[in-house]
Each structure stands twice: as structure tokens, then as C-alpha cells.
Amino acid sequence: MSSDAARDGWYRVRMPVRFRDLDPMGHAHHTLPLVYVEEARASLWRALTGSAGADSPDYIMAEVTVRYHARIAYPCDLSVGLMVRRVGTSSFLTDFDVRDPAGVLLASGRAAHVSYDYAAGRSKPLDPALREALQARCVAAA
Amino acid sequence: MSSDAARDGWYRVRMPVRFRDLDPMGHAHHTLPLVYVEEARASLWRALTGSAGADSPDYIMAEVTVRYHARIAYPCDLSVGLMVRRVGTSSFLTDFDVRDPAGVLLASGRAAHVSYDYAAGRSKPLDPALREALQARCVAAA
Amino acid sequence: MSSDAARDGWYRVRMPVRFRDLDPMGHAHHTLPLVYVEEARASLWRALTGSAGADSPDYIMAEVTVRYHARIAYPCDLSVGLMVRRVGTSSFLTDFDVRDPAGVLLASGRAAHVSYDYAAGRSKPLDPALREALQARCVAAA
Amino acid sequence: MSSDAARDGWYRVRMPVRFRDLDPMGHAHHTLPLVYVEEARASLWRALTGSAGADSPDYIMAEVTVRYHARIAYPCDLSVGLMVRRVGTSSFLTDFDVRDPAGVLLASGRAAHVSYDYAAGRSKPLDPALREALQARCVAAA
Numbered sequence: 254m255s256s257d258a259a260r261d262g263w264y265r266v267r268m269p270v271r272f273r274d275l276d277p278m279g280h281a282h283h284t285l286p287l288v289y290v291e292e293a294r295a296s297l298w299r300a301l302t303g304s305a306g307a308d309s310p311d312y313i314m315a316e317v318t319v320r321y322h323a324r325i326a327y328p329c330d331l332s333v334g335l336m337v338r339r340v341g342t343s344s345f346l347t348d349f350d351v352r353d354p355a356g357v358l359l360a361s362g363r364a365a366h367v368s369y370d371y372a373a374g375r376s377k378p379l380d381p382a383l384r385e386a387l388q389a390r391c392v393a394a395a
Numbered sequence: 396m397s398s399d400a401a402r403d404g405w406y407r408v409r410m411p412v413r414f415r416d417l418d419p420m421g422h423a424h425h426t427l428p429l430v431y432v433e434e435a436r437a438s439l440w441r442a443l444t445g446s447a448g449a450d451s452p453d454y455i456m457a458e459v460t461v462r463y464h465a466r467i468a469y470p471c472d473l474s475v476g477l478m479v480r481r482v483g484t485s486s487f488l489t490d491f492d493v494r495d496p497a498g499v500l501l502a503s504g505r506a507a508h509v510s511y512d513y514a515a516g517r518s519k520p521l522d523p524a525l526r527e528a529l530q531a532r533c534v535a536a537a
Numbered sequence: 538m539s540s541d542a543a544r545d546g547w548y549r550v551r552m553p554v555r556f557r558d559l560d561p562m563g564h565a566h567h568t569l570p571l572v573y574v575e576e577a578r579a580s581l582w583r584a585l586t587g588s589a590g591a592d593s594p595d596y597i598m599a600e601v602t603v604r605y606h607a608r609i610a611y612p613c614d615l616s617v618g619l620m621v622r623r624v625g626t627s628s629f630l631t632d633f634d635v636r637d638p639a640g641v642l643l644a645s646g647r648a649a650h651v652s653y654d655y656a657a658g659r660s661k662p663l664d665p666a667l668r669e670a671l672q673a674r675c676v677a678a679a
Numbered sequence: 680m681s682s683d684a685a686r687d688g689w690y691r692v693r694m695p696v697r698f699r700d701l702d703p704m705g706h707a708h709h710t711l712p713l714v715y716v717e718e719a720r721a722s723l724w725r726a727l728t729g730s731a732g733a734d735s736p737d738y739i740m741a742e743v744t745v746r747y748h749a750r751i752a753y754p755c756d757l758s759v760g761l762m763v764r765r766v767g768t769s770s771f772l773t774d775f776d777v778r779d780p781a782g783v784l785l786a787s788g789r790a791a792h793v794s795y796d797y798a799a800g801r802s803k804p805l806d807p808a809l810r811e812a813l814q815a816r817c818v819a820a821a
Contacts, residue, residue, distance in 0.1 A: 287426045598747055601745055
């Protein structure tokens with residue numbers, strides 16, 4: 254997996270499809286775009302926070318929509334893109350896409366994330382430094 | 396997994412959470428509601444078609460939205476519900492929910508499915524008998 | 538999933554195969570017997586310790602062997618068996634099998650587990666009460 | 680994932696750990712070494728057969744042993760190695776290892792594979808060209 258921040262606001266990582274991702278239909282199971290996008294998000298998170306650790310535990314997914322445009326084949330080195338679309342007090346929106354090496358769109362969608370206090374069991378305000386970093390990357394949807 | 400068709404139109408199956416479903420946060424990974432609902436859909440499919448086989452290969456998911464209401468714990472025997480919401484010529488909509496044994500809502504959502512001709516690589520009309528069976532179960536959203 | 542402790546020393550649970558367990562060959566991927574057996578082990582663990590919680594975090598797997606006897610189909614309610622074979626100071630051995638509802642052997646194997654102190658990063662003696670409970674269930678291999 | 684055939688007979692690929700590979704203990708679940716090794720095997724298969732397609736469907740796993748040497752962390756770019764150890768008429772043995780970027784051994788093991796005729800439901804002789812290619816790579820265990 255390698256990453257780059259394209260000039261257009263999309264943060265992209267490359268990631269290989271695994272044989273285990275496939276289902277009996279011979280394509281990646283319909284849950285896999287979410288797994289691929291999670292890697293892009295974790296990579297962006299590490300870039301924004303300077304942390305080398307795991308996907309930060311202090312936000313949770315509130316809602317996600319995935320649209321399936323074409324079958325994801327194996328083997329394939331996917332390009333997975335992430336774009337910050339809106340940053341609120343305790344939540345943020347991201348758009349994502351999954352493309353084949355030629356740029357063909359395979360899956361796309363949007364996710365709403367909430368900053369979460371696991372000890373208290375409720376949402377909490379985004380860390381100010383992280384909020385600022387997210388806003389600096391934010392490209393409002395047309 | 397056991398199943399029953401409640402009087403209110405929701406088709407429900409029970410299914411145990413597995414340890415492997417959990418992620419480092421200690422709850423089921425956010426892809427798992429889709430896996431649980433797939434079992435409800437396959438069970439309904441077997442009931443409607445009289446087939447004992449695998450999840451039918453002749454429809455694909457076009458779009459799905461999941462909302463996360465509460466963390467899914469382990470161990471837990473979930474109740475997973477499915478409701479047919481609309482039946483078109485070559486597609487149908489389903490609503491779903493995932494509940495704990497006390498009925499507490501953990502996840503919910505909606506999926507759009509398209510009848511698919513794998514050989515031709517394009518959508519095809521729903522089989523008339525299946526279409527009729529789906530319509531007989533359909534409860535239009537309010 | 539339901540469980541019972543058969544008179545012959547095998548602890549058994551029932552567990553449904555999921556569609557997501559399958560790979561493109563149409564049978565459960567070869568990692569799945571380990572996932573099924575993990576559920577039997579966690580269930581036995583809860584029975585032995587009286588805990589309602591997750592698979593105990595204080596032992597790790599040191600080595601496992603799986604033999605594949607027949608393909609695992611879908612849908613199927615498997616019977617998964619676990620037998621304690623040897624109990625040492627800080628480790629224990631288990632044998633396992635995975636059978637179809639007619640009792641046909643699909644997979645079998647043996648695992649070595651080590652009691653582990655995550656904070657210290659090394660093995661530790663088994664808790665005396667747990668060690669006694671494991672020994673009471675132990676049936677030495679012929 | 681990139682690959683290279685080292686002079687010592689080990690075929691190696693690189694592969695990123697995913698967040699979804701982790702379990703509640705914060706390391707890759709104990710099934711994951713098998714998933715990583717499957718990618719090395721599929722990559723070697725494509726190199727040997729010149730095929731660009733999926734993991735060949737014409738062999739199955741008969742038995743596998745995994746030893747766990749150290750926890751697999753995230754994020755991490757693993758090095759996964761594969762070595763052909765014996766080639767028979769209808770079967771072959773492989774050794775494997777999983778290492779961190781510094782070469783530290785995390786998991787290792789051995790797998791027995793059988794050439795399989797899915798239509799007939801029984802083993803079949805290895806394809807002569809493939810058998811020769813495997814033998815050319817084979818390094819008998821000491």
C-alpha cells in the first residue's frame with residue numbers, strides 16, 4: 254500500500270485485492286469496498302496525526318452508503334480514494350471511491366463519522382488540531 | 396440460525412456473533428451487519444424459491460446504506476430482520492435491521508438489488524415466479 | 538449456536554456456515570475450521586470460567602494443525618467438537634473436529650495454547666482454578 | 680504486493696496488514712498467516728503458469744500446520760515467503776514464513792496440497808508442465 258495526496262483533494266492509496274476477498278461469484282464480496290476504504294482512512298489518519306499506530310479508536314462510523322459500479326476482480330491493485338467533505342463539531346463526512354489501475358470506477362460512497370468517547374459511551378468534540386487538519390483537506394461537495 | 400416470518404412483514408433469522416467478527420475496539424466490525432443481513436436474505440431466498448442451495452447468484456447489490464445505532468457485542472445471538480420494500484421489473488429494495496435479543500436496534504439500512512445476467516454482464520428481468528413471491532411479501536415504506 | 542458436553546469428553550457446539558465463509562471454489566475457505574473451533578473454545582471457556590464475556594484474552598495459540606477431510610458446504614449447520622488432550626503448567630493441548638449434521642468428518646486438528654501475560658509479553662502459569670477445570674475435562678490421546 | 684525469487688529458494692511477496700485483520704487482542708487473528716501465505720502461493724502460481732488469473736482452482740489443501748512466533752502488528756508491510764519442499768505425483772509440500780520488515784519471524788509452517796479434479800471429486804496427477812516447474816523450484820528440507 255502506498256499513498257499520495259493528489260492535488261484535487263482526493264487522498265489515494267494503492268492496495269492489492271486478496272483471494273480471500275472473493276466470494277463464490279468470483280468477485281470481491283460486497284463488504285470489501287468498506288475494508289479497502291478503511292485502509293485509506295487509517296493511512297490519512299496517520300498522515301494527519303503523525304501517529305504510526307493503528308486506526309485511531311476515537312471515532313466511529315455513524316452511517317455509510319456504498320454504490321457498486323463494477324465487479325472487483327482478482328488479482329488487482331486497486332486505487333482507493335478518500336475526500337473530506339464536511340467537518341462539524343464532533344463529526345465529519347468523507348466520500349470514497351475504489352478504482353482499478355486504469356481508473357475505472359468500481360465502487361463509491363459516503364460515510365459519516367462521529368468522534369466518540371468510548372469510556373463515556375457518547376460523542377465528543379473533535380480534537381481541535383485534528384479538526385483543523387481535516388478542515389484544511391476539506392473540499393465541499395458541489 | 397432459525398427463521399420465522401413475523402406477521403408484520405419482517406422476515407427474521409437468529410444468528411450468533413463470532414469472535415472473529417470483532418475488531419480491536421471489541422465490537423463487531425462495521426462490515427458485519429452486511430454479513431448478517433446476507434444470511435437473512437439467503438434464508439428468505441431459500442424459502443421463496445424452495446431451493447436448498449447457496450445464496451442465489453442471479454442478483455447483485457447495486458447500493459446499500461447502513462446506519463449504526465449501537466455497538467454489537469460478543470457473545471450475542473442477534474435477530475436479523477429483512478423486509479421487501481419495492482419490487483420493480485429487474486430490481487427490488489429491502490430494508491433490514493439487526494437487533495439484540497431484547498430487541499434493541501443495533502444497525503439498520505436499505506439495499507437495492509438488481510437481477511443480473513452474469514454471462515451477458517448486464518441486468519435482466521426478475522424471474523416472474525420470484526417477482527410474484529417478492530411482491531406478495533412487499534410492504535411499501537410509509 | 539448451542540452447546541453440550543457429550544459423555545465421551547468431546548465438547549460440542551452447533552454453528553451455521555455463512556455465505557461469506559465461502560471462497561470462489563464454493564466451499565468454506567480453508568481458514569474457516571479455525572474460526573468455527575474458536576467458537577467452540579470460547580463456549581467451553583465461558584462454561585469453565587462462568588464468564589459471560591468474550592474469548593478470554595489470557596492465552597494465545599502457539600501452534601495449530603488442520604487436516605481437511607471433505608469440503609464444507611453452504612448452507613450447513615455444523616457440529617464443532619473440542620477435546621482437552623493435555624494440561625501443562627502454562628499450556629494445554631486441544632483436539633478438534635468439524636462435522637456435518639450427519640456426523641461426517643469435514644476437518645480435524647490439534648492446537649497448542651499457552652497462557653500469556655500480555656503486559657509482560659511472556660507466558661505465565663495457568664490460573665489454578667482453570668487448570669483444574671481443564672484437567673477434569675482432559676482425555677489423554679490414545 | 681510485490682514479489683521476488685530470492686537465490687535461496689524462498690519465493691517472497693510483500694503484503695500490507697489490514698486493520699480488519701486484527702482481533703480484539705490488537706494483533707492479526709491467528710487465521711491471517713494462512714491468508715497471507717495464500718497470496719504468496721497465488722503469486723508463485725501465476726509466475727509458474729504464466730496465468731494472470733485467480734488462484735488456480737485445481738489443487739486443494741490437505742493439511743496445514745502454523746506456528747506462531749510473535750504477534751503480527753498493524754500497520755505493517757509483511758514479507759511472506761514460500762518454499763517448495765517436495766513434489767509427488769499428485770501432491771506437493773510447501774514451507775512458509777511470515778516476517779516483519781526487519782526480518783523477524785512472526786509465523787511459519789508447512790502445507791500439503793493435492794491436485795484435485797473438482798468434477799470427479801478426487802485427486803488427479805499434477806499437470807506435467809506444472810510438476811516440472813515445481814520440481815525446478817524444490818529445495819528438499821534438511
